[in-house]
Amino acid sequence: MGCFGRTFALIVCLILALPVQGLTLRVGVYDNYPLVYVDKAGKPAGLHVDILNAVAQKEGWTLDYRILSWSDIYTLTERGLLDVATSMVMTEERRQWFDFNRIPVATLWGQVVLPADSPVKTLQALDGARVGVLKAGINGIHFQKLVARAGLAPKIVPYDTYQALLKAIQSGELDAGVINSFYAINLRDYPGVVTSDIVFSPSRVGFGFPKGQHEAVRERIDSWLTEWKGRPDSPYGRSLLRHGLVPAADGAGGDADTGFRDDRILWGLSTALGVVLIVMFVRLRRRLLDQTSQLMATLMENRELTRTARHSDDLLQGVANALPDLVWIMDDQARFVKRLGVQSTHLADDPEKLIGMPVEDVMPPPHGQRILDAVGRSLESGETQTVVMEFVSKRDRKLHAFEVRISPVEPRDVHRKIIAVVRDITHEKTLREQRDMDHRLLEAFAHAMPDLGFILTVEGVYVAVIGDESLLAAPAHELIGRNVRDVLPKQVAEALIRTIQESERTGRLETFEYTLEVPAGTRHFEARISVPRHPESVTGQERHAVLVSRDITERIQAEAQIRRLAFFDDVTGLPNRKAFQDNLERMLLAARRKGVTLALLMLDLDDFKAVNDTWGHPAGDLLLREVAQRIRHLLRAADVVARLGGDEFVIIQDGIHSVGDIAVLCGKLMSALEMPVKLEQAQVRPRASLGIAISEGGEVDSAELIRRADLALYRAKEAGKGQWAFYDERLSDQFAEQVTLMQDLEQALESQDQLFLVYQPQVDNETGRIVGVEALLRWQHPERGLVAPTRFIPQIEDSHLVHPLGERVIQLAAKQLAEWDRLGVAPDSLAVNISAAQFRDRQFASRVLVWLEDALCDPARFELELTETALLRDIEDVSKVMGVLSGEQIRFSLDDFGTGYSSMVYLQRLPFYKLKIDKDFIRGITVNSHDREIVRAMITLARNLGITCVAEGVETAEQLAMLRAWGCHLSQGYYFFHPMTADELTAILTGKADGLDSSARLVAPDAFVR
Incomplete structure (x- = not known):
């Protein structure tokens, strides 16, 4: 080589030896402990990472670590999208696509791992076995070449990570797996997986680079490895020591003189x-x-x-x-x-x-x-x-x-x-003993629970099942490993998967209800689902959902029974009075919206009492059922027919084109009803009277329409049996009377002595003690005398008088309660009825608190009564007002319970302290099984919800005995007390009741102790 050539070579060597300053390298890392891995803090670690970090610090490089699967690292490095691949086996075949540093970091072997109970001892025993390998992993490639040369044909299953491969061996999905000899260190984390005696293909491991790139980087890494290998105090030696490894005896490369060949x-x-x-x-x-x-x-x-x-x-x-x-x-x-x-x-x-x-x-x-x-x-x-x-x-x-x-x-x-x-x-x-004890305690707890318990993957695969197998879609052992989509009906399975995904996304507890056919029959369930979040440092592990499913069949059935008993007549199967009222309101609203005419027909059987008296109630019930069937047969599907009670029926028709349509219907009804009905003892020919009221465009409200139909029915009866009549405006003379009455009531508000309160006690059914009082408004007219509450109170709700009257009642009641408190005889609670209109007033809550404070009244003893009608109209406003007042310890009771569709919902959503069963139900419990079942169901519901139950309108000892037997807490009615003045009740509360009128005295059963 000439002088110029030697000089040029020297310059190149010096340049390559200089640090490559300011360089940023994209480095791929994956799970291959201890050569490279991600530690518990989520940071790259391992022998290769320690070396690369040390070199980067020396050379002034910036390292951008990318945590990926090995197959992704292989592909991205080949394409030049990664600069460095850690822990890559150096092979001649790979040199077509990659460059490597010269000095290997370590030397490793291919290692076959097996289940602990595997009988496999030799390579030949793997013929036909399921063997897992790492995607694009060199040991898997060498293994496939090895078995091919041996004429063996195992089933090769590729995996993205060694973790997934080893889990597959644990679960029995694989018969064997191929890893590298260093990664075998991790088998302590995979119980039941052991190394075999089958090892093969020693390989050198170093850093991989895109072909033709980063020559200077490779030279600097080799330079530092040459210096550090063999030195225990170097970054290389310290990393070996930290990971429990003995450094490989790889030299720095280079030729030696032949004189040292023997050495x-x-x-x-x-x-x-x-x-x-x-x-x-x-x-x-x-x-x-x-x-x-x-x-x-x-x-x-x-x-x-x-x-x-x-x-x-x-x-x-x-x-x-x-x-x-x-x-x-x-x-x-x-x-x-x-x-x-x-x-x-x-x-x-x-x-x-x-x-x-x-x-x-x-x-x-x-x-x-x-x-x-x-x-x-x-x-x-x-x-x-x-x-x-x-x-x-x-x-x-x-x-x-x-x-x-x-x-x-x-x-x-x-x-x-x-x-x-x-x-x-x-x-x-x-640890094992503690873990076993924890497992036994958890298992005992799970078996003691009445609910079903499941652990599923977030994809819906059953992992664990605990519970009564009669409530499972399949035996527990058959569910494990199966997906819910293969077990449950499609609609239920999809809802379950969506709920799991929602819980996984939000981290919240999610619920949904479903119905399932199980060995125990058709059952209703409420599922609660939670997907626990893994710590941020834990990556690559499968997430699971915890599902607790409660059998709510009895609750669903009880709610359905209460609704059925509350809204349908048990004799005829027709809607009852409460359902009729709701249907009438709904159809009137539709008539107003559409501008159509609606008709209300009120029907009363003539001489029905004679049938009951002559042949008994079974014969009367048979007649009622036949009449109901005949009426239904003549009506359209959209028409409503209901039984109000006794022998009273009502029919609602909308979309009426003319009065003639109604007349035709009345004629058909009369003819159909007069057909003979065969009873067991005789044959009767029933007759009926009909009263009809018309509402054009729904301008007449339900109460007025019923009143008009009732007046028309009265007129028909006056005309003789089997007649029908329309409402006549001349029947409305009482309207003028009502207007006059409301004007007088407005003047009464300005007076201080016409309006006053009477009080009716509520009695503990077990002890007979007075524990509560209801305040009732009375009106002493200067000319008319005592005006019946039914004449003026129903008219107040939709008038401008509702607010001043409500204020007067609350103020009077609060003052009286404060007076009783001063005397030391105050009952536990004093209740005042509140209208829906009062709750619509946004200032109502603050005004109540001011009135109570002015009266020096203890709010914890003050109780406000609401009707279901008020709740149905203004549930959101009512909820806000109740929330404010409850925060001040004022209690609430639900009056006339059972008269609306959504009673159970409101009991759950609103803070009710008492539930009052309407007197219409109580009146019939001694003679009517329908009323008995309704009342018993309501009492059970109240007790289960922790709400005090009050029976209104108790008038007989027989009624009281039944209520006590069913567990009703309190009673109110004439059997105990008529409504009385404050002075009369004060005398009773203070024990000075002698000389009072008998109507105000307690009718005390002998079983009560006063």
């Missing part, structure tokens, strides 16, 4: 031996303890066979020093010959004193004899023997658990030795 051969032999021992050490670190013993035996044999190789004995001692176990060499009489490693022993303070001593003289009985027997069995069979024992350590005087693995050293001759590997398993044993 190089000897050094190569020692290096090869060192590499073999390193590989065996890596396998030894993470295999079961029996493989540890076999490895040590193999090391002993190799040491004898290669005495001339330098450093082998030191390396053997280094391997033992790196083990977490205590390793002893013993003779065939179980005498201690030599201790390997530096771990302390629990057998003596000075381990050297044990040399030459038999094991039975060292270990406490009977453990010494057990070790001696295990030595004999191992020598005889040539197999590893395991002994587990517990004794008090001589070093710390504490009880320890130990596992001893005993393996014979080959060959079989008179000088045979034993390798005994002793591991302190105290901590593992304690």
Whole structure:
């Protein structure tokens, strides 16, 4: 080479030796512990990362780590989208697409791993087996070439990560897997997976780069590796020590003089031996303890066979020093010959004193004899023997658990030795026992729960199932491993998957209800689902959903029964009075919206009482059912027919074109009803009277329309049996009377003595004690006398008087409650009825609090009564007002319960303290099974919700006895007290009730104790 050529080469070498300043490298890392991995903090780590970080610090580089799968790293580096691939095996084939640094970081082998109970011992045994490999992994490629050369055909299954591959072995999806020998260290995290004796294809591992790129970077990495290898205090040496590895004996490269060839051969032999021992050490670190013993035996044999190789004995001692176990060499009489490693022993303070001593003289009985027997069995069979024992350590005087693995050293001759590997398993044993106890407690808790418990993957695969199998879609053992889409109806399965996904997205507890056919029949369930979030440091692990499913069939059935009993007549199956009222309101609203005419027909059977009196109620019920069927047969599908009670029926028709249409219908009804009805004892020919009221465009409200139909019915009855009549305006003379009455009421508000309150006590059904009082408004007219509440109170709700009257009632009641409190006789609560119009007032809550404060009234004793009608109209406003007042300890009761569709919903959503059963239900419980079932269901519902139940309109001892038997808390009615003045009730509360009018006195059952 000329002068210019030598100068140019020197300049190039100097340039390559200079640091490549300001360079940013995109580096791909993946899970291949300990060479490269992501630590618990979510940061890249491992031997390659430590080296690269150290070089980058020296050279002033910036490293941009990308955590990917190996197959993605392979592809992106090949395309130049990554600058560096960590832990890439250097092969000639790969040099077509990649460049490598010259100095390898480590040397590793391909390693076959198996389930712990696998019978596989040889490569040939894998023919036809399911074998997992890493996608684009070199060990998988070498393995496939190896089995192909051997004429074997295992089923190869590729995986993105070693983690997924090892989990597949644990779950039984694979019969074997191929990993690298270093990654075998991680098998401690995969119980049930062990290394096999099948190893192959040693490979050098280093850094991979895109073809033709980063030559200067490669040279700098090689330069630092050359300097650091062989130095324990270098970044390379410290990383080896931190990860429990022995550095590979890879040189820095370069040619040596031929005069040293013999020394190089000897050094190569020692290096090869060192590499073999390193590989065996890596396998030894993470295999079961029996493989540890076999490895040590193999090391002993190799040491004898290669005495001339330098450093082998030191390396053997280094391997033992790196083990977490205590390793002893013993003779065939179980005498201690030599201790390997530096771990302390629990057998003596000075381990050297044990040399030459038999094991039975060292270990406490009977453990010494057990070790001696295990030595004999191992020598005889040539197999590893395991002994587990517990004794008090001589070093710390504490009880320890130990596992001893005993393996014979080959060959079989008179000088045979034993390798005994002793591991302190105290901590593992304690953890295992605690884990077992936790598992048993959790299992006991799960079985004690009445609910079904499931753990599923977020994709919907069953992982664990606990619960009554009669409520499962399939037996528990058949569900495990199956997807909900394969088990549940499509609609239920899709709803379940959506709910799981929603919980995974939001991190919140999600619920949904579903119905399922199970061995126990059709059942309704409420599912609660939560997807626990993994810590941010945990990546790549499958997420699971926890599902608790509660059987709510009885609740659903109870709610349906209450609705059915509350809205349908049990004799005819027709809607009852409450359902009729709701339908009338709905159809009037539609008539107003559409501008159509609506007709209300009120029908009353003539002489029905005579049927009951003559042939009994069963005959009367049969007649009612026949009449109901005939009426339904004549009506359109959109028409409504209901039974109001007794022999009263009503019909609602909308879309009426003329009065003539109604007249035709009335004629048909009369004709149909007069047809004979055959009873068991006789044949009757029923007749009926009809009253008809018309609302054009829905301008007449429901109450007025009913009143008009009732007046028309009265007129028809006056005309004789079997007649029908339309409402006549002349029947409305009372309207003028009503207007006059409202004007008088407005004047009464200005007076101080016309409007006053009376009080009706509420009595504890068990003790007879007065525990509450309801305040009722009364009007003493100067000319008319005492005006019945039914004449003026219904008209107030939609008038301008509702607010001043409501204010007057609350103020009077608050003052009286404060007075009783001052006397020390105040009942637990005083209730005042509140209208929906008052709740629509946004200032209502603040005004109530001011009125109570002015009266010096304790708000905790003050109670506001709402009707379901008020709730149905203004539920949102009511909820806000109730929230404010409840915060000030004012309590609420729900009056006339059962008269609306949504009672159960409101009981759940609103803070009710009391539930009052309407007197219409109470009146019939002694004679009507329908009313009995409704009342009993309401009492049960109230008790289950923790709400005090009050029965209104109790008038007989028989009613009280039934209510007490069903668990009703309180009663109110004439059986105990008529409404009375404040003075009369004060006398009763203070025990000075003598001389009061009998209508105000308590009718006290003998069973009550006053």
